[in-house]
Amino acid sequence: MHHGKYRFIVGLLLVPLAVYAVFVISPYVQAFPIAFTNWEGLSASYDYIGFGNFVTLFHDSVFWVALRHNLFLLVSLPIIIVTLSLFFSAALNYRGGVPGARIYKVVYFFPGVLSIAIVGVLWQFVFEPRNGLLNGFLRAIGLDSLARLWLGDGKTALGSIMAVVVWGGVGFYVVLFTAAMAAIPKELYEAALLDGAGAMQTFFRVTLPLIWNTVQTALAFQVIGALDMFALVKILSVGPGGPDDATQVISLYMYTNAFSYGKFGYASAIGVTLFLINMILTLLTFRLTRRERVEY
Amino acid sequence: MALLTSPSRSTAPAVPPSPGPVRSAVGSRVLGGVSQGFLLVWGAMVVFPLLWAVLSSFKSDQDIFTSPWSMPSRWRWDNFSRAWNESHIGSYFFNSVVVVCCGVVLTLLLSSAVAYVLARFEFPGSRVLYYVFVAGMVFPGFLALVPLFFVVQNLGLLNTYLGLILVYAAHGMSFSVFFLTAFFKTQSKELAEAGLVDGCSHWGVLFRIMLPLARPGLVSIGIFQFLGMWNEYLLPLVLNTDEKRYLVTQGLANIAVTQGYHSDFSGLFAGLTISIIPVLAVYLGFHRQISAGMTAGALK
Numbered sequence: 001m002h003h004g005k006y007r008f009i010v011g012l013l014l015v016p017l018a019v020y021a022v023f024v025i026s027p028y029v030q031a032f033p034i035a036f037t038n039w040e041g042l043s044a045s046y047d048y049i050g051f052g053n054f055v056t057l058f059h060d061s062v063f064w065v066a067l068r069h070n071l072f073l074l075v076s077l078p079i080i081i082v083t084l085s086l087f088f089s090a091a092l093n094y095r096g097g098v099p100g101a102r103i104y105k106v107v108y109f110f111p112g113v114l115s116i117a118i119v120g121v122l123w124q125f126v127f128e129p130r131n132g133l134l135n136g137f138l139r140a141i142g143l144d145s146l147a148r149l150w151l152g153d154g155k156t157a158l159g160s161i162m163a164v165v166v167w168g169g170v171g172f173y174v175v176l177f178t179a180a181m182a183a184i185p186k187e188l189y190e191a192a193l194l195d196g197a198g199a200m201q202t203f204f205r206v207t208l209p210l211i212w213n214t215v216q217t218a219l220a221f222q223v224i225g226a227l228d229m230f231a232l233v234k235i236l237s238v239g240p241g242g243p244d245d246a247t248q249v250i251s252l253y254m255y256t257n258a259f260s261y262g263k264f265g266y267a268s269a270i271g272v273t274l275f276l277i278n279m280i281l282t283l284l285t286f287r288l289t290r291r292e293r294v295e296y
Numbered sequence: 297m298a299l300l301t302s303p304s305r306s307t308a309p310a311v312p313p314s315p316g317p318v319r320s321a322v323g324s325r326v327l328g329g330v331s332q333g334f335l336l337v338w339g340a341m342v343v344f345p346l347l348w349a350v351l352s353s354f355k356s357d358q359d360i361f362t363s364p365w366s367m368p369s370r371w372r373w374d375n376f377s378r379a380w381n382e383s384h385i386g387s388y389f390f391n392s393v394v395v396v397c398c399g400v401v402l403t404l405l406l407s408s409a410v411a412y413v414l415a416r417f418e419f420p421g422s423r424v425l426y427y428v429f430v431a432g433m434v435f436p437g438f439l440a441l442v443p444l445f446f447v448v449q450n451l452g453l454l455n456t457y458l459g460l461i462l463v464y465a466a467h468g469m470s471f472s473v474f475f476l477t478a479f480f481k482t483q484s485k486e487l488a489e490a491g492l493v494d495g496c497s498h499w500g501v502l503f504r505i506m507l508p509l510a511r512p513g514l515v516s517i518g519i520f521q522f523l524g525m526w527n528e529y530l531l532p533l534v535l536n537t538d539e540k541r542y543l544v545t546q547g548l549a550n551i552a553v554t555q556g557y558h559s560d561f562s563g564l565f566a567g568l569t570i571s572i573i574p575v576l577a578v579y580l581g582f583h584r585q586i587s588a589g590m591t592a593g594a595l596k
Binding site for chain 1: 328331332334335338339341342343344345346348349352360361365406407409410412413417419425428429432434435436438439440441442443444445446447448451462463465466467469470497498499502523526527528529530534545546548549552553561564565568571572575576578579580583586587591
């Protein structure tokens with residue numbers, strides 16, 4: 001009986017574990033040693049150069065520009081997206097649900113299921129200087145002076161890409177937050193009302209503390225997302241990384257180093273650095289946003 | 297009672313309107329109106345670019361340039377056939393269908409096997425195994441990109457359907473194992489035990505009792521994986537550089553980036569529309585499961 005049980009377990013696990021080990025575990029493990037080599041281009045030979053790549057990285061101005069952009073996105077995107085989503089969720093839940101709340105949620109969520117690559121191509125059209133939707137709209141309402149090159153102008157390029165992230169990201173968090181808000185017992189709202197709390201007070205004193213765990217998860221998601229940004233930046237940037245590296249981010253810089261320049265050792269060092277930053281920031285996010293969980 | 301003083305409504309509001317002074321009632325109505333306005337504006341901002349793209353795909357290039365805001369003067373279906381054939385969106389579409397369908401099926405097979413074992417059997421190392429699988433959700437895919445490329449290359453699987461399918465399935469396993477383990481744990485042990493008593497083997501219990509019972513869970517995770525794989529961009533970009541094997545997201549992005557706006561604007565819009573429609577259809581058909589599945593992942 002027991003013999004049969006273990007044969008069954010091994011039989012079921014063998015193939016999945018092999019596939020997972022080869023295509024997921026082994027690449028993660030290999031990334032670290034490769035980061036300490038000078039592996040370049042097509043040659044199969046390479047030497048271990050210790051922390052050489054990391055020293056180079058430290059003096060690489062493009063890396064610092066990219067890192068600065070990532071950190072800027074990391075701070076600004078969560079604030080914008082979470083604030084907007086909380087506002088929309090609260091509005092949808094206003095007095096227990098506005099008319100059409102279900103339709104709003106379906107519509108808002110839609111960009112979230114579209115491929116980021118498709119979203120990128122779509123917005124490339126929206127930002128197109130001559131016939132794009134955005135400049136066309138501005139001209140149509142008489143604001144010609146606001147029409148710009150958007151992606152081609154170093155001053156607006158990164159902001160334009162951020163707008164796309166917000167456009168695509170809000171819906172997911174609206175659904176997430178409304179689900180969390182719906183789980184709050186109605187008695188709490190009635191009690192707040194009897195105590196004379198207004199809509200604002202109710203939101204900040206009742207709703208927000210009770211969904212804080214969900215907000216925290218959302219922030220952690222944003223941290224991971226803000227360090228990636230690859231597909232949008234790759235598709236929307238003019239050239240690799242925008243005019244004058246105006247939209248350069250670490251993931252794109254890593255990709256370019258590996259698959260355009262063939263600097264595999266250097267690219268892996270960027271990957272490992274990105275990984276460490278990611279880990280620190282994720283832990284930090286959970287630390288900073290930790291609060292007593294409110295039981296209800 | 298607050299509820300009694302509020303105007304009667306068919307649906308009882310969760311937060312009854314304030315019974316207090318008139319000022320606050322007006323205030324809350326204004327607040328409600330303003331927030332409704334913002335909701336509508338955001339809805340329009342989400343829908344408008346999409347609608348514009350779909351409408352533009354029916355126009356001539358001339359129409360797009362001269363009157364980007366009007367309805368098509370003539371509905372040009374030939375944009376679609378041109379995109380499908382000449383821009384190869386058709387064959388990219390076919391590649392995507394092959395890779396994604398096989399990828400989803402393989403992910404479901406592999407992860408339900410793992411999840412079933414982890415949910416039903418205690419054995420040395422089973423906790424560790426669970427965390428090894430779930431950890432894949434947390435690590436950034438970028439870290440492993442360079443080694444992954446060489447793993448696939450060394451196996452001779454670059455630019456093949458099989459390579460992409462295996463990589464997709466392996467990367468889809470983390471979330472699926474996480475989700476399905478929880479799902480199998482909620483299923484009744486009694487049924488499985490009854491099956492064993494009746495002389496079913498472990499395999500028989502799995503295939504005749506547990507998997508059929510797990511259908512709803514498999515369907516949700518299948519839809520979720522379908523969307524994820526259909527929308528994947530980075531993996532095909534790195535592992536699939538043969539233009540004939542391009543997937544639809546990759547192919548479209550490539551056309552848009554390399555050809556720019558000046559060659560075939562309307563054809564590009566048609567290609568964009570073709571790649572949006574299947575996702576839109578799946579989403580509208582299953583939006584409840586999809587948002588539930590995605591938020592379940594986020595609330596882990």
